Amino acid sequence: MDSKLEQFTLKYQQGQALLDKGQYRSSVKILEEAKSLISLSSRLGGDVQLSLVTAYQGINKLDDAIAICEELTRHPNLEIRQQSQRILYILKAPQLKRPEEWMTKIPTTNTDDNSTPRYIQAKPVTKSFQKPSLNLEDVSKIDTKDNGFIGLALVLFIFIIGGLIWLGKG
Template identity: 65%
Template sequence: MDAKLEQFYIKYQAGQDLLQRGQYRLSVQTLEEAKALINPSSSLGGDVQMCLVTAYQGVGRLEDAIAVCEELTRHPNLEVRQQSKRVLYILKAPKLKRPDAWMTKIPSTNPEETDNPRYLQAKPISKPQEKPTLEVEDLSQINTKDNAFVWVALALLLIILGCLAWL
């Protein structure tokens, strides 16, 4: 294996690992180094650039992420082109305003990321629902005079069932 290609794989894997651990600044640096070691028009060049798009998003460099995605929409590899178009659509989508009550700020312990706070999605606080209570009816208050319909319906049902039994 070529030494340059071996160096690429080392940088590429390190950049992906840093990206997965949320160390976006280091990931950007490592992935940019990996990009310099490979032909950007190759399949691996497209893959490293797609990872770079995610890392750019992580550090808040949205314009750079969009620029790389727009470049990749003309990549020779069909899969890279399709993936970049999907990601570009998401990157250019209008941002929705979330209420501050939905967000929880978590301070970063990494001194390199102090200017980019991370957020966790918080569930909205809802009031506990009251349990339904059963109301006891006073049976002496029920109007039984209008129950003639029930007896007529029951009699008709028995007649119909009797006729069906004879068939």
């Protein structure tokens, strides 16, 4: 295998791994190095440029991503041309305005002037959990007086069963 191709493969895989992790700036740097090691008119040259398009989108350099896509629409490989045309269509689509209430504001944490602490210390638990104990005095307070419901239910049950038996004989 050619030394230049080995270097390209290593750089391309590193750039892809960084891209997959969302490390777009590092990915751009490595993919640009890989791009310089391969013929841009080859399939691999097209693949590395498509990856660069995604990385440029990630760092909000849409003009660079569009420029690469426009070049790729004239690539010798049909699949690269078709894929770049689809991506270019998306990149050039008008951006929709989202209502402010749809957005979640996330405070920046990269400045030292943020006086709000990022973490709030939890308050210590003051009450300890105690298992309730069974008190015999509480048991004696339970109302055990029969309200007559069980007797009524038993009488109705007997009449229903008796009626069904009588109907079965007749």
